[in-house]
Amino acid sequence: MSFRMTWIASLLLLFTMSVGIAEDAAPAGPALTRPEMKQRIEALKTRTSRLPLPALTADELASGRRSVNNGRLRSIYLPESWQSSSSSRGPRGAVPTGIAATLNTLQQSPDYGFKTRLFWIVSRTNDCQYCLGHQELKLRRVGMTDDQIASLDVRWDLFPDAEQAAMQATRQLTMAPHRFGDAERTLLKKHFTDSEIIDIVQTVARYNATNRWTASTGIPQDQSFGGDEPSQLDTPTSAEFSRLPSRVAPVDYQPRPEWEAREAVDAALAIARHREPAVELPSMEIARQVLAADTPGAIPPVWFQAMANLPTSLASWKQRQALVRDGQTAPELRVLIEWVTARENRAWYAAGHAQARYVALGRKAADLDSYSQLESLVTPAQAEALRFVRRLTSAPHTIGDADIARLREQFTDHEVAEIIQLTSEANAFSRFTEALQLPLEN
Numbered sequence: 001m002s003f004r005m006t007w008i009a010s011l012l013l014l015f016t017m018s019v020g021i022a023e024d025a026a027p028a029g030p031a032l033t034r035p036e037m038k039q040r041i042e043a044l045k046t047r048t049s050r051l052p053l054p055a056l057t058a059d060e061l062a063s064g065r066r067s068v069n070n071g072r073l074r075s076i077y078l079p080e081s082w083q084s085s086s087s088s089r090g091p092r093g094a095v096p097t098g099i100a101a102t103l104n105t106l107q108q109s110p111d112y113g114f115k116t117r118l119f120w121i122v123s124r125t126n127d128c129q130y131c132l133g134h135q136e137l138k139l140r141r142v143g144m145t146d147d148q149i150a151s152l153d154v155r156w157d158l159f160p161d162a163e164q165a166a167m168q169a170t171r172q173l174t175m176a177p178h179r180f181g182d183a184e185r186t187l188l189k190k191h192f193t194d195s196e197i198i199d200i201v202q203t204v205a206r207y208n209a210t211n212r213w214t215a216s217t218g219i220p221q222d223q224s225f226g227g228d229e230p231s232q233l234d235t236p237t238s239a240e241f242s243r244l245p246s247r248v249a250p251v252d253y254q255p256r257p258e259w260e261a262r263e264a265v266d267a268a269l270a271i272a273r274h275r276e277p278a279v280e281l282p283s284m285e286i287a288r289q290v291l292a293a294d295t296p297g298a299i300p301p302v303w304f305q306a307m308a309n310l311p312t313s314l315a316s317w318k319q320r321q322a323l324v325r326d327g328q329t330a331p332e333l334r335v336l337i338e339w340v341t342a343r344e345n346r347a348w349y350a351a352g353h354a355q356a357r358y359v360a361l362g363r364k365a366a367d368l369d370s371y372s373q374l375e376s377l378v379t380p381a382q383a384e385a386l387r388f389v390r391r392l393t394s395a396p397h398t399i400g401d402a403d404i405a406r407l408r409e410q411f412t413d414h415e416v417a418e419i420i421q422l423t424s425e426a427n428a429f430s431r432f433t434e435a436l437q438l439p440l441e442n
Contacts (some may be wrong), residue, residue, distance in 0.1 A: 027400040030127040030249035032152050034237045037124075037246075041133040041221060042234035050218035050404040051077060051413050069219045070130070077417030081111055081322035113142040114163065118170050118200070119207050120152050127209035127397035133221050133233050150241035153248050162191035170204050175250060177431050178346035185278050185435075193278035195309060198213075201435045202307055205389040209428035212392055216399045216420050226366040248295040256344055256394045262369040265343075265351070269440065272348035278437040282308040292316060302438045303349070303429070323425055324357075329418045332361060337389050337422045338429075341369055344393040347430030380408035389423045 031037035053073055074083050116138045123131035139149050152160045156167055169184040188197050221233070245251075260268070287300035287308040294314055305311045324334065335357045342350035359365055367377055371390075375383050388403055405414045 010118050026142060027398065030246070030251065030397060032245050032251070033243060034153060034241050034246075035234075037129075037132070037153075037249075038136075038234040038237065041129045041136065044129050044133065044221035045223055047218060047220050049073065049220055050216070050401060051262050051417060053220070057365060064422060066245050069222055070214055073219055073417075076211075078421055079322065079326040079418075081326045082418075082421060083320065089235070104402065113139070113144070114166070115203055116142065117152060117159075117163065118150070121170045121248060122174045122204060122207040123211055124153060124246065125171050126208070126215065126251055128209040128215040130214040130219050130221055131207075131211055133231075136233060137231055146235060147238055147241060148438050150237065150244075153246045154241065154244040158248075165191045166200055169200070171248060173201070173204050173431055173435055174208055177434065178344075180431075182432065197279050198281075198306060198436065199310060202310060202312070202432050205428040205431040205435075208257060208431060209424040210426035212396050212427060213420055215396055216392055216404065217417070218401070220403065238430055250397045253395065253397070257433055259343055259371050262366075268346075268348045269352050269355075271354060272440040273442055275437055275439050277302075277306070277439060278435070281306050290314060291317065303433050306432070306436055306438055310346040319425075320429075322421060327418050328412070328415050329422065330382075332358075332363070332378075333419075334422055335361065335379070336374070336386060337419065338426045340371070340374075340389045340429050341393045341423060341426035343371075344390055345427070345430040345434065347434035349438045349440050350426070350430040384410050385419050388419065392420070392423050393427055407414070 031040050034129065036071070046338065049069070051073060053069060116135055120132065120135040120139065122128075123135055124250070136149060140146075148158075152167075156164050159167070165187045169188050172184050173180045185197075188200070192200065215316065222231070227251055259265075281302075282305060284305055287305040290308045290313055291298055291300045293306060294317060300308070304317055310316075318321060338354035339358065342348075342354050355365055355368060358368065368374055375386065378386065384406055388407055391403065392399055404416065407419065411419065
């Protein structure tokens with residue numbers, strides 16, 4: 001093993017120890033080379049889902065129903081209105097609906113290959129092997145060679161300047177959203193219009209949500225992808241790219257800093273109320289017109305105004321309402337998931353919304369002054385959930401079997417799935433709103 005490989009492996013071990021993961025419960029560190037990565041995403045086909053995933057019945061197989069494991073797991077455990085994929089229940093080749101259609105639409109525009117390369121970057125950064133497998137196959141389909149796909153991991157200089165800018169911003173927004181700032185926004189503005197930046201940020205935010213769901217639930221990789229023939233993922237790698245260590249995998253991860261004191265939080269929220277958006281937003285009139293198709297007369301929040309020109313805006317609105325309204329998770333825990341996620345990500349717009357919702361439940365904002373205080377006020381089951389939320393938000397690549405097993409000791413499998421999905425969606429919301437520096441409503 002080279003000195004660099006040894007150093008990276010040591011760094012991963014030190015991180016694992018620093019966050020208190022028992023050695024036998026910790027997932028393996030991210031794959032350092034492309035051959036190792038391919039072996040893992042192929043081996044994922046034989047893993048056992050952390051939430052029970054029944055095998056397809058003979059009748060289901062005979063009927064030609066699709067068998068995408070991600071969609072199947074969602075359809076079993078999540079409310080219909082939350083679904084990120086309903087393709088598992090339609091006939092083979094059916095057009096995706098719901099949020100599956102939303103993600104598909106985001107990935108198609110402006111260029112499918114470009115968006116898929118960003119999805120690959122997000123998935124490699126989060127060490128989401130299920131999503132990596134899917135993006136590998138999609139990139140093959142758009143005509144990329146294995147060497148070209150490999151260069152996403154080690155040779156960004158081979159891509160156009162605009163793509164390099166998007167890749168750099170994507171990795172920072174994925175790995176360390178609390179450090180995404182003027183440098184990344186300035187870089188994006190050199191190559192993209194404001195409307196394109198909104199689209200890119202929303203797309204990357206959605207990919208981060210998808211990764212957190214698929215990786216933490218431990219979904220087995222699909223035997224085939226978009227057809228009946230098995231999809232081989234551990235294909236040969238050229239000598240040029242076989243031993244080069246990844247520059248995208250989360251080997252440089254740093255734990256998030258401790259939460260700021262209440263005085264600093266109040267100051268940050270005050271600044272957020274008066275700041276200017278980092279990009280020019282669609283007009284409020286456009287946002288009103290779009291929203292009227294679902295909720296006539298409603299005043300659009302700034303987050304909806306920001307995405308009003310995206311073809312997915314109304315679907316995002318409906319899903320966000322459903323996350324509050326439907327499901328089995330207690331209302332207080334839903335709000336606390338939003339708060340903890342926003343605080344970990346230093347997402348002040350999202351934090352302001354979460355605090356307002358908490359107070360609307362009849363609680364005191366002072367309850368949220370520190371994580372330790374918050375943990376002391378909730379039930380043991382909720383405390384376990386919030387520890388998981390904090391970890392899935394800040395270090396999704398460290399989630400292992402034991403994390404889900406602990407949740408299953410406290411909650412039903414449907415509730416566990418909802419906690420994972422609520423955390424995933426909160427991570428998308430916090431990234432979108434804070435990367436664009438959206439002003440918090442008064």
